[in-house]
Amino acid sequence: MADTTIPPVLETRDLHCTFQVRQGMFKPKKPLHAVNGISLKVHKGEVLGLVGESGCGKSTFARILLGLQKPTQGDVLIDGQATSAFTRKQIARRIQPIFQDPYSSLNPRKTIGTIITLPLSVHGVGDPASWRGTVERMMDLCGLPKRVYDSYPNQLSGGQRQRVAIARALVMQPEVVICDEPTSALDVSVQSQILNLLQDLRAELGLTYVLISHNLAVVEHMATSVAVMYLGRIVEQADTDTLYHAPKHPYTEALLASVLTPEPGKGVPDAQLGATFPNPINPPPGCTFHTRCPKAMDVCRKVAPRPLIVDGAEVECHLHDDSIRSAA
Amino acid sequence: MAALLEVENLRVDIPLGAGDLHAVRGISFQVDRGETLCIVGESGCGKSLTSLSLMDLLPPKARRSADRLAFDGIDLAKVAPSAMSDIRGNRMAMIFQEPMTSLNPAYTIGNQLEEALLRHRNVSGREARERAVHLLEKVGITGAASRLGQYPHQLSGGLRQRVMIAMALMCGPELILADEPTTALDVTIQAQILHLMIELQKEFGMGMILITHDLGIVARVADKVAVMYAGQIVESGTVNEVFENPMHPYTQGLLRCIPVPGKTRRGEPLGSIPGIVPSLIGEMKGCAFANRCPYTFEACLTTDVPLFETGSNPNAGRGYRCLLSEQQCIENAKEVA
Numbered sequence: 001m002a003d004t005t006i007p008p009v010l011e012t013r014d015l016h017c018t019f020q021v022r023q024g025m026f027k028p029k030k031p032l033h034a035v036n037g038i039s040l041k042v043h044k045g046e047v048l049g050l051v052g053e054s055g056c057g058k059s060t061f062a063r064i065l066l067g068l069q070k071p072t073q074g075d076v077l078i079d080g081q082a083t084s085a086f087t088r089k090q091i092a093r094r095i096q097p098i099f100q101d102p103y104s105s106l107n108p109r110k111t112i113g114t115i116i117t118l119p120l121s122v123h124g125v126g127d128p129a130s131w132r133g134t135v136e137r138m139m140d141l142c143g144l145p146k147r148v149y150d151s152y153p154n155q156l157s158g159g160q161r162q163r164v165a166i167a168r169a170l171v172m173q174p175e176v177v178i179c180d181e182p183t184s185a186l187d188v189s190v191q192s193q194i195l196n197l198l199q200d201l202r203a204e205l206g207l208t209y210v211l212i213s214h215n216l217a218v219v220e221h222m223a224t225s226v227a228v229m230y231l232g233r234i235v236e237q238a239d240t241d242t243l244y245h246a247p248k249h250p251y252t253e254a255l256l257a258s259v260l261t262p263e264p265g266k267g268v269p270d271a272q273l274g275a276t277f278p279n280p281i282n283p284p285p286g287c288t289f290h291t292r293c294p295k296a297m298d299v300c301r302k303v304a305p306r307p308l309i310v311d312g313a314e315v316e317c318h319l320h321d322d323s324i325r326s327a328a
Numbered sequence: 329m330a331a332l333l334e335v336e337n338l339r340v341d342i343p344l345g346a347g348d349l350h351a352v353r354g355i356s357f358q359v360d361r362g363e364t365l366c367i368v369g370e371s372g373c374g375k376s377l378t379s380l381s382l383m384d385l386l387p388p389k390a391r392r393s394a395d396r397l398a399f400d401g402i403d404l405a406k407v408a409p410s411a412m413s414d415i416r417g418n419r420m421a422m423i424f425q426e427p428m429t430s431l432n433p434a435y436t437i438g439n440q441l442e443e444a445l446l447r448h449r450n451v452s453g454r455e456a457r458e459r460a461v462h463l464l465e466k467v468g469i470t471g472a473a474s475r476l477g478q479y480p481h482q483l484s485g486g487l488r489q490r491v492m493i494a495m496a497l498m499c500g501p502e503l504i505l506a507d508e509p510t511t512a513l514d515v516t517i518q519a520q521i522l523h524l525m526i527e528l529q530k531e532f533g534m535g536m537i538l539i540t541h542d543l544g545i546v547a548r549v550a551d552k553v554a555v556m557y558a559g560q561i562v563e564s565g566t567v568n569e570v571f572e573n574p575m576h577p578y579t580q581g582l583l584r585c586i587p588v589p590g591k592t593r594r595g596e597p598l599g600s601i602p603g604i605v606p607s608l609i610g611e612m613k614g615c616a617f618a619n620r621c622p623y624t625f626e627a628c629l630t631t632d633v634p635l636f637e638t639g640s641n642p643n644a645g646r647g648y649r650c651l652l653s654e655q656q657c658i659e660n661a662k663e664v665a
Contacts, residue, residue: 053514053515188541192584220587221592259544262543262544264548264567264571270520
């Protein structure tokens with residue numbers, strides 16, 4: 001495990017992000033807590049998997065980490081330094097994103113060479129004469145042939161475009177890479193190539209990843225630890241083995257039960273979650289998951305659960321809170 | 329008794345400036361009542377065009393031809409457009425991929441649900457509305473009556489997909505074509521929707537063709553599987569046969585590509601299929617997979633590969649399109665596992 005004396009390469013402390021959402025023309029604005037108190041630590045070389053349904057705040061969280069969105073409260077720390085003191089450019093040197101859709105994240109009017117060179121010229125790294133060599137080395141590392149240097153994105157396949165996006169993210173040699181659904185727009189045979197590439201690059205360049213994905217099989221394969229997000233909060237966090245073999249939170253259990261592995265004869269599981277993802281503007285009182293939880297108790301409807309450490313996992317659920325259970 | 333849907337040697341060609349694009353190159357399959365056929369393949373392999381061609385919804389330039397295209401004994405290749413309109417949405421219905429774009433944003437849910445029934449059946453508006461409410465409840469939508477007046481943008485993605493399913497069921501179809509019905513949804517909703525589709529299919533005894541790229545869905549939902557590559561079916565059979573003894577190198581490659589919790593070792597490289605899909609424009613020679621296959625030998629590049637039938641039961645439709653001997657394929661599969 002990571003040495004605890006070295007500060008984590010990426011840390012968030014009680015991060016909040018609240019949007020004011022207009023409900024109608026004459027109605028007052030209401031707060032939407034997209035990120036509602038997230039504290040996480042990622043050590044160097046780790047891969048943190050972040051899973052949750054759409055609308056749970058994963059992408060807002062990623063935008064805050066990248067410095068694209070200001071948190072309303074709380075801090076993001078890189079190597080123990082708060083990024084609120086950094087400029088956008090300083091953050092970008094250390095944290096880079098890889099987005100989901102390689103079709104819309106590359107400028108169609110720029111050549112591949114220009115796209116990958118852009119970070120170097122923006123940050124004024126080294127001598128412009130050396131850029132071409134740096135970019136070509138990066139392209140080689142990402143499995144792109146040199147001949148595509150002068151090609152345009154529309155001449156490349158989906159897998160190649162994602163390689164370009166990876167090369168662009170890594171050319172600045174960042175410490176942390178935020179991968180937001182890096183393979184969900186790709187075919188299975190291409191997905192495995194990209195996942196292998198990300199693993200190789202991590203070993204070679206000593207990178208740290210935050211991997212956001214709804215594909216739990218991919219997360220299990222890549223991540224060293226996993227955080228499960230529900231309505232702006234981390235409801236369970238543990239290292240990958242613990243989380244997949246002994247899930248504590250009923251939501252984690254339901255997510256894991258919904259994974260369709262290629263094993264014929266097992267049928268489609270019924271996750272028993274009900275259809276309704278609650279409206280984040282009017283979150284349910286108490287535990288926000290109680291409306292869908294098959295194990296909800298009376299207390300869940302009134303009191304929000306507190307963070308607990310259970311068998312090496314951090315969980316927010318009354319089921320594991322002895323003081324609540326003995327009272328109930 | 330003949331199968332509900334019989335397709336023999338279906339071809340779809342799209343004329344382009346540079347020559348014809350042979351998107352679907354002679355595929356054959358059958359679907360019975362109460363049976364689910366999954367067509368699996370990567371993007372561009374022709375799986376979506378196959379379903380559109382069955383519904384006669386191809387883009388205007390595309391040409392369809394087939395030796396046999398029979399739905400419940402009706403020859404779909406010869407049927408007049410007006411008669412096809414009577415079948416489409418009535419006896420054959422389709423569930424499209426993206427509920428965000430395939431519902432009309434300018435009409436209410438109720439309007440769009442009732443339309444099919446009013447078009448095909450001689451019913452009153454009230455009867456159509458009752459049927460719509462009944463089906464919305466069936467697909468697990470609460471407050472169904474009040475939903476009828478809502479517009480698509482007022483519903484979440486999961487609800488919209490449920491509306492799409494209810495819409496396909498309005499006339500009680502005998503065959504459902506579902507093109508990636510859960511791709512845009514979260515895993516939890518995906519499991520619920522698939523669960524629902526299987527239940528409804530059993531209840532109404534419908535035949536179903538499910539098109540997907542997700543091998544996990546195929547394994548859990550299908551009775552029969554057809555693996556498509558470059559416009560051809562390269563392997564077919566019952567779901568157990570295809571997953572337990574994959575014969576074709578492409579099927580074997582696909583199964584190696586996906587991480588499976590508990591089976592693939594964490595952090596270890598996944599299998600991959602090098603290279604890219606060949607262009608389908610113009611004439612092709614030899615096996616379409618030859619440029620990516622680890623077992624390619626000379627004959628693969630020159631011989632057009634037929635679909636070899638195998639398996640003990642000739643009606644099961646077990647077949648594979650590979651020049652390697654059956655024994656060799658089985659041994660390759662063992663190496664994979």
